[in-house]
Amino acid sequence: IRRTGPHPGRLRWVLTALFLAIALGFGLFWxxxxxxxxxxxxxxxxxxxxxxxxxxxxxxxxxxxxxxxxAGVAALEKFEDxxxxxxxxxxxxxxxxRFAAHLPAGNILLNRVLVEENAGPEIxxxxxxxxxxxxxxxxxxxxxxxxxxxxxxxxFIANGVLPDEALAGYARTVLTAPMVxxxxxxxLDAFKEAKLTSAAFAYALDTTGKSTAALxxxxxxxxxxxxxxxxxxxIALQSICGDD
Numbered sequence: 001i002r003r004t005g006p007h008p009g010r011l012r013w014v015l016t017a018l019f020l021a022i023a024l025g026f027g028l029f030w031x032x033x034x035x036x037x038x039x040x041x042x043x044x045x046x047x048x049x050x051x052x053x054x055x056x057x058x059x060x061x062x063x064x065x066x067x068x069x070x071a072g073v074a075a076l077e078k079f080e081d082x083x084x085x086x087x088x089x090x091x092x093x094x095x096x097x098r099f100a101a102h103l104p105a106g107n108i109l110l111n112r113v114l115v116e117e118n119a120g121p122e123i124x125x126x127x128x129x130x131x132x133x134x135x136x137x138x139x140x141x142x143x144x145x146x147x148x149x150x151x152x153x154x155x156f157i158a159n160g161v162l163p164d165e166a167l168a169g170y171a172r173t174v175l176t177a178p179m180v181x182x183x184x185x186x187x188l189d190a191f192k193e194a195k196l197t198s199a200a201f202a203y204a205l206d207t208t209g210k211s212t213a214a215l216x217x218x219x220x221x222x223x224x225x226x227x228x229x230x231x232x233x234x235i236a237l238q239s240i241c242g243d244d
Contacts, residue, residue: 035153036145042157048141051162052105055144056091058164058171059109066091067112072240075233079121082228083128083194084108090128092240101174102131104140109175112241121229121237126201129190133182144170181205184214192220195228 043051060066080090088106095101095111102108108131114124145153148166156162181187191198199219202212209216229237 033146035150035157036142039145039153039157040139040142043141047160049105051141051144051167052103052107054162054164055103055105055167055171056107058168059093059103059175061168062171062175063093063095063109066093067241069240069242071242072237075229075237076240078229078233079125079128079237083125084132085193088132095175098175099179100127100131101177102135102140103171103174104144106135108132115238116241120200121227121234122197122200123204125194125196126191126198126204129194129196130182130187130201133186133190134180137182137186147173184218188215188218188220191215195221195225197221197225 076090076092080088084090084106088108090108090110092110092112092115095109099111099114100109108128110124110128114127118124145156147170148162152162152166188198191201197219198215199222202215202219203209205215206212227234
């Protein structure tokens with residue numbers, strides 16, 4: 001009789017456990033996304049640029065300072081104007097096995113081998129456009145806030161401060177993460193805007209062309225393609241790392 005009778009407090013414990021489960025689910029699944037989106041929305045442009053520069057300094061510690069030999073600087077500026085018409089900077093560095101990466105505040109890292117070991121700019125330019133398209137699909141600053149975690153993001157929302165170790169960890173993640181390809185449609189739009197053939201880049205990613213068939217078949221400039229850099233510009237850009 002006692003076992004089947006009323007049990008004061010049991011419903012309260014059940015409701016409390018249910019509430020805690022919901023709160024835990026919110027914290028694990030929704031809070032990181034919501035906090036990252038909100039932090040990005042309230043971030044002043046000047047602060048975003050400052051954070052971008054701090055992350056760039058952290059990547060410099062791992063890749064070395066970006067190449068800036070005077071002989072190639074003017075050509076690099078033309079390269080940037082061509083591929084990043086809305087602003088941004090390309091930093092040519094020694095990235096090891098990684099070919100390219102994008103960072104907050106419009107910074108794109110490009111492996112020097114793409115410049116030094118190719119006869120023309122098509123492949124290097126393709127990697128820049130790939131990272132630009134990735135940055136357009138997901139805002140780099142939002143991605144950063146998600147990577148550093150909800151606690152640090154909420155702390156930033158509260159006091160506007162990001163610790164150097166958080167930025168260093170994010171920089172390390174960017175440089176070691178697997179390559180990500182944006183949607184083919186978005187990438188092809190970027191090639192079309194840049195008036196650049198996509199086939200050379202497609203075959204650089206996959207020599208068989210199987211996994212990049214759309215980039216080959218829908219190449220916006222199969223015929224009549226003219227590079228936006230002259231041969232002299234490209235040769236100058238190839239020397240931007242000097243004799244290192």
